[in-house]
Amino acid sequence: MKFRILILSTLLSGSAWASNYAWIPSPPFRELEAKLTRLQADEVMHKATIAAGKRAAFFCANCHGETGVSTLERVPNLAGQNPLYLLTQIDKFGDGRRQDEFMGGLVKVLKPEERFNIAVFYASQPVPPTPARDARLAETGAKLYARACVGCHGAKAQGSREVARLAGQRIGYVTTALKNYRGATGVRADPRMTGVAKKLSDQDINALAMYLASLP
Ligand code: HEC
Ligand code: HEC
Known part of the structure; x- marks a missing residue:
């Protein structure tokens, strides 16, 4: 797995559900995280990134809705979603770890900067x-x-x-x-x-x- 090292340790704690996962972020993930933190501290840049993301997402709107609120039952809302989660999923569609007949092809044409801007745009929208x-x-x-x-x-x-x-x-x-x-x-x-x-x-x-x- 490119973006994470996963350490799984099951807790012996009565409940059949209980398990404890320590997740260690990879360097590229940490870089994106730091970039987001810097962005959130800069209101002007944040607004500009949202606007750029909205432009880059014009095609996505066909299925995910203008602001990431989907009207199709099988299409997820992207509005309000965590930006690093969105970026991880876009990467997974791109390299085949996650499969969907539409998404796989669509994300391949997005440049890293567009992916980032799109994720910031959707994350900023209410759901x-x-x-x-x-x-x-x-x-x-x-x-x-x-x-x-x-x-x-x-x-x-x-x-x-x-x-x-x-x-x-x-x-x-x-x-x-x-x-x-x-x-x-x-x-x-x-x-x-x-x-x-x-x-x-x-x-x-x-x-x-x-x-x-x-x-x-
Ligand atoms: C050990 C941590 C963990 C537990 C416990 C867990 N989840 Fe998750 N869940 C995740 C992670 C991490 C992801 C993203 C995984 C991926 O990349 O596909 C996720 C993804 C999902 C998704 C997909 C969301 C989307 O937008 O596509 C759904 C739905 C979900 N979880 C529901 C549940 C439900 C319901 C439960 C309880 C029955 C649960 N999860 C328990 C960690 C967890
Ligand atoms: C033809 C319809 C369609 C278009 C256009 C489309 N998507 Fe999707 N998208 C889907 C469907 C369907 C899924 C759910 C796939 C699944 O069930 O795993 C999805 C899932 C996603 C997810 C995962 C969300 C989650 O909660 O895990 C992301 C992120 C995403 N799309 C981003 C985009 C972006 C960015 C664009 C524009 C470049 C786009 N999509 C264009 C149909 C579409």
Whole structure:
């Protein structure tokens, strides 16, 4: 793996879900992280980068929406997503670690600077939650989330650095993503997600997706 060294150590702690991962960022990842930190301290540059990202993302808008709020159930919202997570995913599509018939080809034509600007643009946009249609199912999802996901994705499902934000994500997309990890077909693989996804039933996945979409 180019961008990370992953050390997995399972904790012997009663809960079948519990595992502890120490993640060591690679030098290119740290460089991007430092670049983002500098950008966030410079309001003028930040605004200019957002504007450049919006221009570079004109084609992406066809599927992901003008501001990264998708209207297609299988297409993820990019709005509000963590920028380093977005950059990692763009790299994964580019080198085949993640597979999608559209995305693989599309990202190959993006220069590193365009990738960076696009990620900063989407990250700066608000994402609206989708109210749960089935409150009981969402409640089941909330309980499962607190047990199995909160350690990495955070109390409010905002993620961090290269961990995905899940709050406000589309139901259809979250369902597909979890099934892709669970299926271990290579369409999408990440050791941190594959282990946890293997334990989820279809009902668990539906409950989690409804709960997560409803979060602001
Ligand atoms: C033809 C429709 C289409 C276009 C155009 C498109 N995308 Fe996508 N994008 C998708 C789909 C579908 C997925 C989800 C693939 C999957 O299920 O893994 C996706 C996923 C992504 C993801 C992963 C998000 C996540 O939460 O993991 C990123 C990042 C992304 N696209 C960026 C872009 C960028 C940048 C552009 C413009 C250069 C773009 N996309 C253009 C359809 C599209
Ligand atoms: C050990 C840490 C860890 C745990 C526990 C974990 N996740 Fe994740 N999750 C990640 C990481 C890291 C990614 C990004 C992986 C990648 O690059 O594909 C991710 C990605 C995802 C994605 C894809 C998001 C997107 O935008 O494409 C979904 C959906 C998801 N996780 C849901 C869950 C749910 C639901 C649970 C609990 C059942 C959970 N995760 C538990 C670390 C974790």
